[in-house]
Amino acid sequence: MKPAPFDYHRPEDLQSALSLLGTHTDASIIAGGQSLVPMMNYRLAQPEHLIDINRLSELDYIREDGDQITIGALARHDAIHASELIAEHMPLISHAYEWIAHKAVRNRGTLCGNLCHADPASEMPAIIQVLEATLILARNGSSREVPAKEFFVGTYDTVCEEDEMLVELRIPKPTAGTGWGFEEVSMRKGDFAWAAVVCLLRVENGRLDDVRVAVSGAAEIALRLPDLEVALAGQAPSSDIFENAATKAVDALAPVGSATVSADYKRDLVRALLPRVLSAATARAS
Ligand SMILES: Cc1cc2nc3c(=O)[nH]c(=O)nc-3n(C[C@H](O)[C@H](O)[C@H](O)COP(=O)(O)OP(=O)(O)OC[C@H]3O[C@@H](n4cnc5c(N)ncnc54)[C@H](O)[C@@H]3O)c2cc1C
Known part of the structure; x- marks a missing residue:
């Protein structure tokens, strides 16, 4: 199967990506493409505009920030799986990755894309809820914080609006002895x-x-x-x-x-x- 026709946009920075999202109706972000591309090929998704965020290297990070770990929208599953910071503070995540998809998929797919896809059989949506993470949603000119337990509203459905991007996940470090x-x-x-x-x-x-x-x-x-x-x-x-x-x-x-x-x-x-x-x-x- 081939996807329906679409216009392809490849912004070079976050601001340009948010402007594109705010300008075009019926636009989808493509990150790793591991869920979206199959959906498009089966014509289950037919966005008129595809906004490719793969050049937004500013969103490719896993950082320690005081008592939390922050993960950017472009951090790939495999980078998170291999992260010593994650292994030290959140071994639950490192362990769970043994069960999530396959090397080729994890090499390209992103955690934020996985959360936005909101498959009810996906492991990370449950994990970020027990870790009580916060998701940062940005649109052109503003941003908001959403607790993980409020992010998922239905099968393949989240509170992320069409003109918003999940730019960062903030996960509080569990206290020692957890x-x-x-x-x-x-x-x-x-x-x-x-x-x-x-x-x-x-x-x-x-x-x-x-x-x-x-x-x-x-x-x-x-x-x-x-x-x-x-x-x-x-x-x-x-x-x-x-x-x-x-x-x-x-x-x-x-x-x-x-x-x-x-x-x-x-x-x-x-x-x-x-x-x-x-x-x-x-x-x-x-
Ligand atoms: C063979 C196979 C096996 C798999 N097995 C598993 C598994 O066992 N467990 C599991 O959890 N997953 C599994 N997956 C899915 C995989 O984890 C995907 O990588 C993930 O679901 C989507 O991430 P992505 O970066 O590829 O997102 P994409 O496919 O690029 O996008 C997915 C959706 O999220 C939206 N999106 C992406 N990034 C953002 C953003 N920053 N802000 C707002 N919206 C955004 C897109 O518009 C799209 O609607 C599997 C996939 C394949 C192909």
């Missing part, structure tokens, strides 16, 4: 998740504290599980507590089945993965 867990089941390693469960937590005086859990693949968007988090906070960690909490949490989920996996099976997966993720995070917390 434990993390990640589990995924997919058809093959590198495929989108049938279900993925991620967790961050702390253990204070033998009790669970600041428990954050999110799932991908099990609903129309990646989402946090606030009832589960509240139920676990202050409890002494044990496998019984985790099993009971997992059973209650999946009752509240409304997974969406697909051609390859039923909604009931997804619910079973989340039910099985939750206690494993909570146990792993507890073991890593110190």
